[in-house]
Amino acid sequence: MAQILSVGVFVGAYVLIATERVHRVAAALGGAALMLALRLTDGETAFHSLDAGVDWNVVFLLLGMMIIVGVIKQTGLFEYLAIAAAKRAKGKPYAVLAMFVIITGTASAALDNVTTVLLIAPVTFLVCDRLGLNPIPFLIAEVLASNIGGTATLIGDPPNIIIASRAGLSFNDFLLHLAPFIIVLMIAFVLVCRWLFRDSFRYNEDRVAEVMALSEREAIRNRTLLVQSLIVLGLVLVGFVLHSALHIEPSVVALLGAGLLVLISKVTTEDAIADVEWETLVFFMGLFVMVGALVKTGVIDEVSHALANAVGGDPLLAVMALLFISALLSAIVDNIPYVATMAPIVGELVAAQGESPQSQSMWWALALGADLGGNATAVGASANVVVLGLAARNGTPISFWKFTRYGSIVAGLSILLAAPYLWLRYFLLA
Structure with a gap:
């Protein structure tokens, strides 16, 4: 009975989010409240459980990076980058989009996809404003690229960290097994963008001429704050890369960076938190509680075990089932709790098959399915939710179905190539 109720509440909230009958934050909080009221989860689980509660690492990683980005915004750096990028692309919309997609995909592999979209979105708004372009196609393309690029490395997408920990995989393992495919997929995605967003590449020649006449150096308003911000940002990025060796969570690195930047600069605390997307953070909390209830009542666990039983001892069938089912489920629920629940099941499958390239490929199927499948809907991955929040704050909201219309195509093509x-x-070649 508990499983039926938890699925019913989750589906009801998901429908409200998808149809946008009520604000997505209200739907997520309402769903979370119902899960708690019906005792499908409890306070201890919702707020303290590592497997079925709010992922505070994600929440505080976002909070720390939002504060850092808010301070950097006051330096004029984003205006500088916007003008420089537009001039380098000669104002041509597709060239601008391709440039941003490549930068986003590459940075998401080196950092993580959420941090990358937080940094690239302000530049995108400014470029599009200068050129008189609709920023929505650019933002959608960038977040899709961030999820693709983040798949290539251990730190690029949070589910990869979970998989690496469970399977004993290294940073170099991900580079060796996933990066070659992701490079090919990124090239294909840049080409697909030409067709996917073809109606968005009209531009105003007068606006382009105005941009080409601008001097990007004049955009910098506070050079001292810029130097301070870049030093702190550099330290934070180094911390992200070395977090596993330092045994410090990325969320702690982000919060330390935010605190240090506010401390050494003359920015007031009010200005520092002015650009924090509180609605996005609260939405994540509600979503985590709802998905946690599915975990606690055993819904996700039963789905995972059903998959393990269905594939039996056939490694190829197991790999393909993991790939496609992970993509489907990660489009519906956030891929972080899904992978956390699925990883032990995959571990059992791999152990049953013995050490071989075929059995190890199950981990790569799980990573590709979860990471790339998260592109399919607006709530499939953390980066998607962050960008939707930023777009709404900028006055250019992206609807659930508008994102899904593009994201589902890219996710489908990605899985078909994977x-x-x-x-x-x-x-075949092993």
Whole structure:
């Protein structure tokens, strides 16, 4: 009965979010409240459980980076980058989009996809404003690129960290097994963008001429604050890369960076937190509580075990099932709790098959399915939710279905390309 109720509440909240009948924050909080009121989860689980509660690492990582980005915004750096990027692309919309997509995908592999979209979105708004372009296609393309690029490395997407911890995989393992495919997929995505957003590449020649006449150096308003911000940002990025060796969570690194920047600069605390997306943070909390209830009542666990039983001892069938089912489920629930629940099941499957390239490929199928499948809907990945919040704050809201219309196509193509990659590399050519 508890499982039926938890699924009912989750589906009801999801429908409200998808149809936008009520604000997504209200739907998420309402769903979370119902889960608690019906005792499908409890306060201890919702707020303290690592497997079925609010992922505070994600929440505080976002909070820290939002504060850092808010301070950097006051230096004029984003205006500088916007003008420089527009001039380098000669104001051509597709060239601008391709440039941002490549930068976003590459940075998401080196950092993480949420941090990257927080940094690239303000530049995007400014470029589009200068050129008289609609920023929505650019933002959607960037967040899709961030999820693709983040798949390539251990630190690029949070589910990869969970998989690495469970499977004993290193940073170099991800580079060796996933990065080659992601490079090919990024090239394909840049080409697909030409068709996918073809109606958005009209531009105003007068606006382009105005931009080309601007001097980007004049955009910098506070050079001292810029130097301070870049030093702190550099330290934070180093902390992200070395967090596993330092045994410090990325969320702690982000909060330390935010605190240090506010401390050494003359920015007031009011100005520092002015650009924090509180609605996005609260939405995440509600979503985590709802998905946590699905975990606590055993819904996700039953789905995972059903998959394990269905594939039996066939490694190729297991790999393909993991890839496609992970993509489907990660489009519906956030991929972080899904991977956290699925990782032990995959571990059992791998152990049953013994050490071989075929059995190890199950981990790569899980990573590709969860990371790339998260592109399908607006709530499939953390970066998607962050960008929707930023767009709404900027006065250019992106609807659930508008994002899904583009995201589902990209996710579908990505998974269809991932399937032959896994088959060729780990079965035909192994």
